[in-house]
Amino acid sequence: MDIDNISELIPQPVPLRDIDDSPGPCCMSFGFDLNPLIQSIEKVGLINPPLLKRDNQGSITIIIGYRRIKALKSLKADGAGCRILSGDDILPVECLLLNLYDNLAVRKLNDVEKGMVLARLIPWIKTLEIVEHYMPFLGLPSNRATLSSYLKIEEEMEVRVRESIACGQLSLRNAIMLLDIDSISRSSIIDLISNLKLTVNQQRQLIEYTVDLSHIQGRPIPDFLDDQSIKEINSDTRMNNPQKGRALIRYLRMKRYPSVSKAERKFKKMISRLNLGKTVKIDHSPSFESPYYRLEVLFKDGQSLREKLENFMREDIDSLRDPWKKKK
């Protein structure tokens, strides 16, 4: 059978119990919700017959239609009309590509699934071709570093982490940061991320600060995250999740950057001593790296500006200084 003629294959009934539905070498489905498909099959039946492969020993694996078979099995169906190829008719790489094109024609793959595709292509296709052809095809930047990260996620990450990526809870960039730590530490970080529903930015900070602090303090990450202060934030019933998330990041940042945090606090205190009202604001540069501070005045016209500036000048502005410097 020529693979160009697959559409001409006549579907034939296959008992579902004979079909191996473990995620095989062609599978590129992960972290999906089966319910819409189940409902659709319940309503209108199976529209597109899955494509299966029967090998010389008679065992049947799925080339296309992994989710459909899963849905049918969960509906407790006995069998389904499927197209079947013999193992001799098709090369493993052809099975893989058939499934890839079939999937991409009907849906977007999530990041874990993209990693699955890339990992399955590696044994068959030259790295350069994967980078130049298949990565853009999957909507990925065409470079080796990205390929490397996707493969690592596929090869090394536990199911739980991959589930977080697939459902969009954990960003891929942050997942890449987790690659460098051990699985127990990863798991305790993922716990916090999912309990507090941290934003992408907070996830990045959480990972960065905890990895750094565990190095600095010479303590394993799970041990560090078990600190009383973190537990208290986590279990504080007066705060909702976003508030807890912010409190946690604030706490970790203070631990990781004590001098910067101290300077920020002192600066805030210095400014609060001036009576600036709501329309005048003084800010420092990020981490005080620039030597300049910024004064912002909200005014309606020239006269109101003059008044505000005159009021401002009456304040003790000579007391403003870099917060790490001693009072003159």
Place this chain on the structure above:
Amino acid sequence: MDEGVQKYKSTKSILLQLKDIPVRAEKDDGPEEVACVSNELKRDMGKDTMHLVSYQGEFLKPCPGTKEYICCGYQILNVGTNCPLDCSYCILQTYFNRPNLRVHVNLEEQLGQVFQTIDSDPDKIFRVGTGEFTDSLALDPIIRWSETILRGFSERKNTVLELKTKTANTAGLLGSKYRDRIIVSWSLNSPFISCREEHGAVSLTRRLECARECQSEGFTIGFHFDPIIQHSNWMDEYRKTVDLMDKYIEPEGIIWMSLGSFRFMPALKPIIRRRHPETSILDGEFVLGLDGKMRYFKPIRMELYAFLNELLHQWHPDLGLYLCMESNEVWQESMGWRPETSEGLGNYLDERVRNFFG
């Protein structure tokens, strides 16, 4: 080696040195297929493989610097990239897509071009160094740069050549007859950092012994405290290094000493963590600098510099101390003066060159 490099003199002499080492000629296909399939960063960065290449870029290039901070206007002579040493803080670790010890074997043939550039601007002083993308002397026993490049620099009045190292490979230099306008300099650190983070480098004492020998053999010498790293007992530790310097070195013969605190592109951090899991150099409070690099929080930098400035100043008041890539504000607070612009710093260092070499 790349195809076609056999014709260069340098290739022949290197191959003679490495008679027992297997050699393979191959096409340079650009970035090597980094072992991304097995998903491994090249942990050793190919430090056990020498790659002889014919470099097609410009050999003499200004140090990129940045407009946000004051830089010294140095010129880089690009003799090769990567280094057999393995300092945990080395920025070359980000170039892992260009692994191996890449030696630019067409350097000798291209030196004419380099000197043409230098000669075309006789009023400008070209402060040139080879130690930006590699250690200047680590491979000298094999490549013998000291035999090929010293003469041209030594003979010109508007240039100096600085060879920056953490090794004791000075035999080639000492055997050469050129001294004038050649500066041999050593990167120094605290004993704590030197022992734990500068893998493959010789001890501080050995560096200073070599510096003393070079000094007594008529070379002008320089030192670079870069990267300065804040660590436990850092003051006592850096003091130990200055005490050692006092023991070995005549400070009058030092043309300059730079001070630079540890800074790095954010992309280097995960690489350091992977390649040097035991390191403590990332423990400090690093913030994003105006040039996109991570650097110590400003008051920490000021404290580090001010301490070393005072310590070194007490040792000798005229060491040509300068800060590498810092702001006027940090200069003023820690050094007590500021060069205002990169040009100002360049002029200060040019003046040192004139004072030392005429």
